[in-house]
Amino acid sequence: xxANIPVLFRTYPSRETxxxxxxxxxxxxxxxxxxxxxxxxxxxxxxxxxGGLGRNNPSRVxxxxxxxxxxxxxxxxxxSIGTGHAGIISIKKPGFLQxxxxxxxxxxxxxxxxxxxxTHEDMQRLFANSSNLYFRLNVEQGxxxxxxxxxxxxxxxxxxxxxxxxRKEVDEKLASVVNAIKFPKTQVTVExxxxxxxxxx
Amino acid sequence: xxGRLRMDVDTAIDYYDxxxxxxxxxxxxxxxxxxxxxxxxxELIKSAVGHVTGxxxxxxxxxxxxxxxxx
Numbered sequence: 001x002x003a004n005i006p007v008l009f010r011t012y013p014s015r016e017t018x019x020x021x022x023x024x025x026x027x028x029x030x031x032x033x034x035x036x037x038x039x040x041x042x043x044x045x046x047x048x049x050x051g052g053l054g055r056n057n058p059s060r061v062x063x064x065x066x067x068x069x070x071x072x073x074x075x076x077x078x079x080s081i082g083t084g085h086a087g088i089i090s091i092k093k094p095g096f097l098q099x100x101x102x103x104x105x106x107x108x109x110x111x112x113x114x115x116x117x118x119t120h121e122d123m124q125r126l127f128a129n130s131s132n133l134y135f136r137l138n139v140e141q142g143x144x145x146x147x148x149x150x151x152x153x154x155x156x157x158x159x160x161x162x163x164x165x166x167r168k169e170v171d172e173k174l175a176s177v178v179n180a181i182k183f184p185k186t187q188v189t190v191e192x193x194x195x196x197x198x199x200x201x
Numbered sequence: 202x203x204g205r206l207r208m209d210v211d212t213a214i215d216y217y218d219x220x221x222x223x224x225x226x227x228x229x230x231x232x233x234x235x236x237x238x239x240x241x242x243x244e245l246i247k248s249a250v251g252h253v254t255g256x257x258x259x260x261x262x263x264x265x266x267x268x269x270x271x272x
Contacts, residue, residue, distance in 0.1 A: 023246075023250045
């Protein structure tokens with residue numbers, strides 16, 4: 001498969017709509033996390049694998065899509081919510097895993113680790129001159145020990161999140177987010193931000 | 202769940218909690234291409250889609266009201 005072409009599953013009409021796809025198929029494809037579930041084929045397409053495309057933080061993709069759909073309209077704000085998982089997925093030593101899982105899956109796992117924060121840094125640069133348009137919320141502390149499949153730790157996730165939201169700077173950021181959503185500014189379009197080139201790449 | 206199915210946050214958490222419990226509590230005996238059963242995951246997603254929309258095979262593309270949030 002070509003892991004370099006991201007596929008967007010849209011619920012609205014577009015020139016590139018993935019026609020004929022069902023809700024459950026899209027949900028299944030986007031949860032095909034490497035080593036967790038096998039890949040899924042939809043129609044005659046290639047199998048899908050989640051997270052292998054370096055698009056685990058979809059901010060850039062969203063801006064590009066918004067630019068296509070609403071070209072002349074100003075951007076109200078972009079709120080990016082992380083899962084607090086950066087750094088938790090450890091790659092097992094070579095051996096059993098690498099014999100069982102194809103190499104592109106192992107590569108996909110590595111990509112997730114660096115992808116999210118790099119995109120956040122790109123966004124900070126892109127919005128450097130536009131205050132209160134871009135916000136990133138991510139519970140950095142406490143989630144490291146919680147694996148993707150550890151459903152019995154949901155209460156811990158809740159506790160760490162509550163702790164995070166109590167922090168003064170986070171509380172202030174949330175107030176700014178609410179303000180930006182309620183009273184959107186109208187001074188800049190995605191195109192004006194976007195340096196005139198496609199943001200995907 | 203929040204997007205196409207338009208669940209409220211509390212309902213989405215309830216569905217996720219139940220789904221995660223059922224999917225991740227039983228790992229496959231031979232992991233092969235994935236540690237957990239994709240068929241179980243599929244069954245639970247379809248059931249959630251069926252509950253909310255009335256049809257487990259509901260298409261992703263939403264026809265009609267264009268004023269609603271695009272996801």
